[in-house]
Amino acid sequence: MRSFDLTPVGRPAMIISHRHSFIFLKPRKVAGTSVEVALAQHCGDDDIVTPITAFDPLWDEEEYDHPGTKQRGYLRHSTLPAVRKRLGQPLWDTYFKFAIVRNPWDLVVSQYYWATRDVDWQPFRTTVGGSLRRFWKYPLRVRRNVFALGANVARIFWKLEDVTFDFFVAYMLNYYPPNGRFYFDRSGSVGLDFLIRYENLQSDYASVCERIGLPHSELPSLKTKSRPERNHYTTYYDDRTRELVAKKYRQHIEHFGYHFEEP
8 A cells, every 4th residue: 555745756956066167956856866976075165065865764874964065045946047046147157067857757657656655654743734834934835735734634534545656647746846947947948068867877977077077986876765666667657647747748858859668
């Protein structure tokens, strides 16, 4: 039985290295933590590193726990337009800018396993209280706040269980928007110099290291336990769910050339 968790699917983050003149934007669920950890080791005191994903007992704390450095003002503004505005156009134009992109249909399967991973039922005051605090913290996100509160109440009283993949795609995708703000500027154009493809993670990361002058090492394998079944993503879809994801991620599919592979 799979319960549903409304914890955000990963944490967006970023690294701005003045020492090596690069900007790395980390969207959600694209194996970004592995790259983030590897790059952070080469950052200096004046570089900006937002805190790496907080410890979770499912994964290896000593591998990726990082308090962040000089992240003030960037922590919740790690999207492409926001970083460019805060950093300034001269540095933005000069630095090498990159992020990671992933096949949308594969990404949604990863989102599903994260959202429905096995979690302990939290006390009422913690679960529902956290949802109520969202109304104060994010007053303009009314629809999402109401959804979060209702779902967490349901988790406690009715034990919302057995969330199928079809249900997740049909009703939950709005809670997990595409990562477009990390790739596209306000005009809809790709605003980065390079995209590491998840499907070519190691080789593309090696290309980045060569470009910015860093030694290339094997990326650590982190945050992989939330998806215990490694079946090919195509096995999860029917025609309806396949089309729903295609519509949701149309911009990504058109710009990055992804398609639904043959099983």
